[in-house]
Amino acid sequence: MDRRLPIPLALALVVVFGYGAMVAVANWDLLARGLPPRDLFGAPLLGTLALLPPVALCAWLIRRHVRRPARILARDVRALLESRTADTEIHPPRGHALGDLPAAVQALGDGLKGSRREIRSAMATATAQINEQKSWLETILQGLAEGVVVCNRRHQILLYNPAAVSLLEAPEAVGLGRPLFDVVSRAPVLHTLERLEWRRRQADAGAEPSARFVCTNALATRVLQGRMSLILDGGGQTSAYLLTLVDISSEVDTMQQVDAVRRALTTDLRGAVGNLRAAAETLDAHPHMSQEDRRAFQQVLRSESETLSTRLEELAERFRGHALGRFPMSDLYSDDLLEGVRQRLRDDLPDVTLEMAGQPLWIQGDSLSLVRALECLLRHLVRHTGARHYGAQTLLGDRRVYLDLTWRGPAVPAAQLERWLDSECGDEMGGQTLRDVLERHGIELWSQACDDGEHALLRLPMIPPSRPQFQAEGSRLPPRPEFYDFGLMREHEGDPQRAAIPLEDLSFVVFDCEMTGLNPMGGDEIISIAGVRVVKGRVLTGETFEQLIHPGRPIPPSSIRFHGITDQQVQGQPDITQVLPRFKRFVGDAVMVAHNAAFDMKFISLKEPDCGVRFDNPVLDTLLLSVMVEDENEDHSLDALIARYGIEIEGRHTALGDAVATAHLLVRLMERLRAQGYRTFGEVMRSSSMAAQLRQRERSLALQDGRGPAVGF
Known part of the structure; x- marks a missing residue:
């Protein structure tokens, strides 16, 4: 039953009761003699109509000063209770008739926030030493020249350092929870892991706890020498493994050059040396040969000597500097x-x-x-x-x-x-x-x-360097401070299907697009796309994607006023066919999230055939999630939600600024969903689908009534 129904029903009963009383008064003499009433519409109807204004006034006053303040108060209380990591403010409603209730609720909320602050302070004190050690770990990892990667048994990345991102040459594919084999060759890693686990099962105390292997990055542009070490849990079982990677491409090239020289000395030049020796021995063995024969053998000596000299000079020039790699x-x-x-x-x-x-x-x-x-x-x-x-x-x-x-x-x-x-x-x-x-x-x-x-x-x-001499500013890797999370080491529990994955185990990519206009079917194009990863309830501001796109058409002034991107800024930028495959690599198999996601996904889906990619990832809409945790009559626009949750935003109406703000909003909404009993991804998807249907039905009814579109759509 609708919670809003009892008060209107009570007021309606008052009107019906008043009408009955008017009929009784107007026909009292007939009723006293036991006769049926004759005057049902005259004086009774006029008296009842006279009751309608005060009843309507009462209804308006109750709605204005009781129901609406109570709804606002309940909304803020629910937000405070369900947002565990943020102290949402309770705003006492103005012009209410709730007496001391709002002040008492606010005092209760302040007490709850005070208790939470004390708990957080105690936790901060208890974890100060851990945070200091964490800072040491970050500094050590960032300063290492070797690439460091830690993966769980599902071969998902739990930790990496900036050197690993540079070595693997795939910044879009490196991230927490991302598959390792998207960036390195699979077979050498699996083989080495099997070797180390076999050693561990044999319980050989003298066995080396690590093993070396050689692999390539996913693009096969670098040869990497790796060392793997197992990480054991409290029960002695392998829970993860550590990889250290070093680029040995130049050493491999040197070895190939050495092999080329060896082949030349042992094979290619053997024939010329043999001819020289045979000609010299023949001349020495036959001192009285004819002058014509002697000139022929001397010509062989001259020709083969020139060939040998030329070939040796070529080898010396080709090999010059390669053997120098042995000196540090x-x-x-x-x-x-x-x-x-x-x-x-x-x-x-x-x-x-x-x-x-x-x-x-x-x-x-x-x-x-x-x-x-x-x-x-x-x-x-x-x-x-x-x-x-x-x-x-x-x-x-x-x-x-x-x-x-x-x-x-x-x-x-x-x-x-x-x-x-x-x-x-x-x-x-x-x-x-x-x-x-x-x-x-x-x-x-x-x-x-x-x-x-x-x-x-x-x-x-x-000697030329091993690194590129020049690197375009746009291709330099941004600083990536948030690059590890050991919480991912825990295996997924229960049903392996995506619908049964707990909310806290999901990986998200929150994204946003800026366009030339609002009509994808009418030729409007994406001019900017950005995304940020959210893992284990953390917004990883170091794992972002941002790219301007040349739309192939002028940007209308009306759009420029909104997002500030001009034709000059997109000049020379890649087109959508180059950017969308890179963005897909960044997204991987994560859940995609956006505010009013259907709008952005329409633009993306129209470009999938031209770009040769398909975004078949599940998609969540923070607008619908907000409808699930709050009343549908609230304002669910991004600006309203950011203000309501106290989220600070930089670069509003830029793709990356909106994506980061939406990511923080997603974290708050997920907290509230878990507090309301949602545990798995499937439960959220089913409820958000129902919320979308209800939202669309409400919008349709509003349009039929001439009230305009529903708020937030």
Whole structure:
């Protein structure tokens, strides 16, 4: 029975009773003699009509000062009780006739909030040490050059560090709860896990607790060397495993180059060497052969020698620098290298300047020995040329990065450079000469005059870095501070079907789109899409997706006033066919969530055939979830809900700003759903579907009555 029905029914009964009383008064003499009443519509009807205004006034006063304040009070009380992590305010209604009840309820709410604050304070104190250790863990993980990934037995990612995101080259696919095998090859990991579990079952105390393996990232662009270690629970069973990953692509390339040289020396050149030996032995064995035969054998010797010499030179050029990888080297920034040299020269050569020109570049080498070698070369140049001002410039070559030292004056003769190579680089270098350092880095010096005729340069061909020289600003990974959650280590319980998954075990991607207009069938396009992950009730603001999209059509001024995205901003941005597959990789198999989700999903679904993707993920609508936990007559627009729940928002009417705000709203609504008895995803989906039907029916009735669309739709 509708809770709103008793009061209108009581007022209706008052009117009916009044009408009966009027009939009785008007026909009292007839009724006293036991006769039926004759006057049923005259005076009784007029008297009853006179009762209607005061009855209507009573109804309006009850609704205005009793029912409506009571509904607002009940709404705030329910929100406070069901929102465990936020202290929702209770707002006493104005102009009510509830007496001291609102003040008493507010005092009760303040007492509840005070108790909650005390509990939270006690919990914060008890977990202070854990949080400090957590901070240490974050710092350690972020500082490691090796990629670190922890996965549960379902091969879902529980922990990762920024180095792992960089190594795996798939930032959209790396996230808490995401499948590991979306970013690394499956077979090596499973094989290594089986090996380690077999060792554990054998209870071999001497067995190594970890194992190495080699795999590739999902794109097969990098070869990774990994080490796996098992993580055991209190019962000694494997609950998770730890992976550390290192990029060995360059080492594999070096080994391939070594194999190529080995094959050339043992196979390719064997024929030429054999021909040379046979021709030489024949000449030696037959000293009296004819001049014609002798010239033929001499031609074989000359031809094979030239072939052998050319091939060896090709191999030397191809292999130059590859064997250097055995000495510990790292990527160095040329500016940092030259600053080290400037610091070394500042004390005893204060009038000598070294200035960097052009764009600094990355090189590879040993920083200490290169700084000492460059210092040694500059000291020789100062003594030889007398120049006090030197320039330094890095240039990209075909296979090397050229570091040029320039000065005003003539070039240095090759013989002089050769004498410099035997000088020592400093006491701390253990007697190493300039030649030792340069040969270790595969550097062959030469000096030449510059094109202007006034300057000369000394060129050092440096080893190129392992990293890309330049990286577009847009492709740099954003900081991702929230990158672990050990709570995911718990296995799903009960029915493995999605409908039976508990709400707290779900992973969500909350998304939002900005469009050129509101008519997807009329040609309006998506111009911005963004999403943020929500895992275990946490909004992971470090795991976001945001991309502007070129719509292929002008953006109307009316839309620009709403979201602020102009034609200039989308110029040069990728189109929807490039962005939507990336967004699908980011979403994975998570539950998609949006406010008024049907509107955004309509735009996306229309583009699925052109983009070659299909978003078959379950979709939740925070508008419908709000209808489930509150009265349908409330304002369920995003602005109203954000204000009601006290959610702070940055970048309203931007795709990412709205997505993050909706994500925080989702967390609050999920708390209230669990408080109201919803436990599984299937229960929420069924109820939200019924809420959608009721909402649509209410909207249809409102349109038929001429009252306009229902609020929030």
